[in-house]
Amino acid sequence: MATPRRKKMLLALFLVILNMTFCIITTIQFQKAVLASHSDRVEAVSLHAQPSTTNNTVSQYWSLAVSDRGETVDCRIATQQTTTTPTNKNLARDVDNKKITIHIHGMHHSGTGYLRKTLLNALNREFSPSPSEPAACIQDSLLPYRHLYSNKTELYKDHHKMEEEGQHLQTMYPSFHTRAQVFKEAKTAQFELPKIAYLADYCLSNDDTKNKRIGNILLEQWSRYWNVTSSTKFLLQKTPSLDVQFLESTKRLPTLHVIVVRHPMTSNSWGVPYMGYGWAMAYHHVLKLLNEGKVEWYAVVTYEALLEYHDVVVEELMKVVKSGMKRFGLTSIATQQEQLNMSSNYSDDGRFRRQLHLHGASGISNPKKRANLWLGVPSNSYLIPKKKSVEQWRKCLAQSGCRQGLDLLTTDVLPLFGYVSIQKSHASLVKRINDGNATLSRNVPLTADPSPVTVSKDYGRVLFSSEGDALKLLSQRNGNSGRDGAEGLEYIGQPPPTDLVAKITELLRRLRYIPK
Numbered sequence: 001m002a003t004p005r006r007k008k009m010l011l012a013l014f015l016v017i018l019n020m021t022f023c024i025i026t027t028i029q030f031q032k033a034v035l036a037s038h039s040d041r042v043e044a045v046s047l048h049a050q051p052s053t054t055n056n057t058v059s060q061y062w063s064l065a066v067s068d069r070g071e072t073v074d075c076r077i078a079t080q081q082t083t084t085t086p087t088n089k090n091l092a093r094d095v096d097n098k099k100i101t102i103h104i105h106g107m108h109h110s111g112t113g114y115l116r117k118t119l120l121n122a123l124n125r126e127f128s129p130s131p132s133e134p135a136a137c138i139q140d141s142l143l144p145y146r147h148l149y150s151n152k153t154e155l156y157k158d159h160h161k162m163e164e165e166g167q168h169l170q171t172m173y174p175s176f177h178t179r180a181q182v183f184k185e186a187k188t189a190q191f192e193l194p195k196i197a198y199l200a201d202y203c204l205s206n207d208d209t210k211n212k213r214i215g216n217i218l219l220e221q222w223s224r225y226w227n228v229t230s231s232t233k234f235l236l237q238k239t240p241s242l243d244v245q246f247l248e249s250t251k252r253l254p255t256l257h258v259i260v261v262r263h264p265m266t267s268n269s270w271g272v273p274y275m276g277y278g279w280a281m282a283y284h285h286v287l288k289l290l291n292e293g294k295v296e297w298y299a300v301v302t303y304e305a306l307l308e309y310h311d312v313v314v315e316e317l318m319k320v321v322k323s324g325m326k327r328f329g330l331t332s333i334a335t336q337q338e339q340l341n342m343s344s345n346y347s348d349d350g351r352f353r354r355q356l357h358l359h360g361a362s363g364i365s366n367p368k369k370r371a372n373l374w375l376g377v378p379s380n381s382y383l384i385p386k387k388k389s390v391e392q393w394r395k396c397l398a399q400s401g402c403r404q405g406l407d408l409l410t411t412d413v414l415p416l417f418g419y420v421s422i423q424k425s426h427a428s429l430v431k432r433i434n435d436g437n438a439t440l441s442r443n444v445p446l447t448a449d450p451s452p453v454t455v456s457k458d459y460g461r462v463l464f465s466s467e468g469d470a471l472k473l474l475s476q477r478n479g480n481s482g483r484d485g486a487e488g489l490e491y492i493g494q495p496p497p498t499d500l501v502a503k504i505t506e507l508l509r510r511l512r513y514i515p516k
Contacts (some may be wrong), residue, residue, distance in 0.1 A: 062203060064174050064182050070192025075203035077172060079213040098330045099228075101253045102136075103166075104238040106260035107197055107282060108176075108269035111303035113163060115260045116238040118306065122314050123234050123321070133231035138238070139164050144224045166237040170221040172214060173200045176241055190274060191511075194281035200243035201285075204250075215250035242286050248295050254328055256321065257295060259286060261463070262303035263419055263453045264409075268389035273396040275389075276409045277511055284504040287496040290464060297324040300464040300496070302417055302455055309460030316462040316471055316493075323470035390450045397448065405511040410448040412503045418459020420445065422452045458489055468494040 065074040102119065106112040120136050127135035141161035149155035161168035167175045174182070179196045195202075205211055226235050235253070244257050264279035272278070289295055299320045306313050324330075385393070396402035421444050446453065465471055471493035491497040 062171075062173055064179070064199075066182050066186035066188060070183060070186060070188030070195065073195060073199065073202045075174070075199065077203050077205070077214055079210060079217065099233060099235060099253055100325070100330065101235050101237065101251065101255045103244075103247050103255065103257050104236065104260070105242050105244055105257060105286075106240055106262070106303075107242065107267060107279065108240045110240065110262040110267045111260050111306065112238050112240045114303075115258065115301070115306065116236055118310075118314060119258065119317065120236060122318055126318050126321075127233055129231055133229070135231055136234035136236060137227050137232055138236045139166060139169060139222065139225040140227060141169060141225060143227055163238070164225075165239045166222060167239040167241065169225050170218055172218045172221065173203050173243070173246065176239075190272075191277070191281075194278040197278075197282040198242040198244070198285050200241070200246035204246055208249075211250050212252070215252040218250060219252050242282055244286050244295060244298075245289055254324075254330060255297065256324055257298040258317070259298065259300045260303055260306070261300060261417060263414070265389055265393050265450065266385040266453065267303070268385070268392055271388060271392060273392045273399070274402055274405070275392065276396065276406050277402075277508075280405075280409060280413065280504050281508055284501065284508060287464075287504070288501050290466075291496045291498060291501050293495070296466065297328070298464075298466050299462050301462055302419075302459070304453070304455045305418070305460045305463070308454060309457070312460055313462060316465075316474065319470055319474050320462060320465050320467045323467035327467075384452055385450065393450050401511070403448070405507065406448045408507045408510070410446050413500070413507060414446055416497075416500050416503075417463065418455035419453050420456050421447045422454060459492065462493055464491075464496045465493050466495065 062075065062077045066072070067074075104112050104116045104119070106115070116138060120138055123136035124134050129135075141164055142155055142159055145155060145159045149158075176196065179199045183193060183196055205214070222235075222237065226232075228235070242259070244259065248255065248257065261283060264276045267279070268275040270278060287300075290298060290300070297320075299317055301313055301317070393406075396406055461475075462471060475493070491500075
């Protein structure tokens, strides 16, 4: 007879296998879309969502049609409610109580899960009245069904959703997996595939009233998965996509968007040679929205800064939260402390000493999947891209047109995010960083050739934000120079500069054609 401990271990193993299977299926679906992009043109492909009966949610419909090899995308949402959803009664009063939604955005394998966990912990430390009264909560796909099952394995099998992501807990807009399927069937051109990352933005209506109806139903659907209590202030939703405009335009609560960026070589979840182009097109869409002031409350961070300068980035994210709450007249919960008490976790140069736990059953990334770029470098370092990513990157470098794109991306765009390469002579540096005992005092300009990358110390902060003035004051108080007028760094913490958006626009214009 299995012991309770053994049952828990078997259940955890089952979850890991289930999540990995779904992730593999989604990646394969996207890669099939890439292969289909080389095929002959088809006129149009459309797909309609079916009413959900398993989750007992509102039976709503979205439709998605792709034509002209991806140049034309037609996504529509019907808002005629046909059934009633059991809603979270506490959340039904949120518009009056001023609870706050926080959406975590990013491309696949860019660190959205790690960012969500970081924000959850930081918000609860900063705003919870007591340890037993959390101020923030994340979605739980099992929450509405726990009382119906005595067998936990059956509960997980029937209702658990991949990574507890919001995209799987609603029927109002297409999930990433569905988008990839439609684009594959439409034999979409390669240079149109990055639209998958922000496709929900195409589902918006020109009618603000309709967008509000969409937001109301979406909030109803998601509300079932947040365990809202009297102390809950922040509702976290995470999906590895960049549907920022959609969620901003349909918001029904005060909403903060936190967007994570990771170097395209180390975050190449698409498994394609032209990931640099896809990365540029997807983030260009978002940065342009932020530059034009179409998003009220946001912060952009790099994954590399969140890891290497964890304490600084978290402090600034909390400042973004507080500044936005003050700016929008939201009643703040009394904080336990004005600043995060992390002094015991500081190293001599201000870095946060921590053990980094990445995705995987064992808590770290799979060493066998990491590229052996340098002899002596531990293969599980987050600075080292996966072997397949390096192979695809090198394929791009071997093609003249694709290499031109990487060269432009490397010289004109990525340095504005703070990216630098690490010197080969620093082969032991990665291990010391993983051990929380490193000072990255020397680096070299970013190179297009495969190599470990990080961000320089000046960029170890919130990169772009709607709360620039508050971040500047915090930086001045802490004695940092990057936001105090240092030449070339004035834009850090501010909205994305027009120059950055223009450089990515020009890069995309010059690389519209991607060689097969």
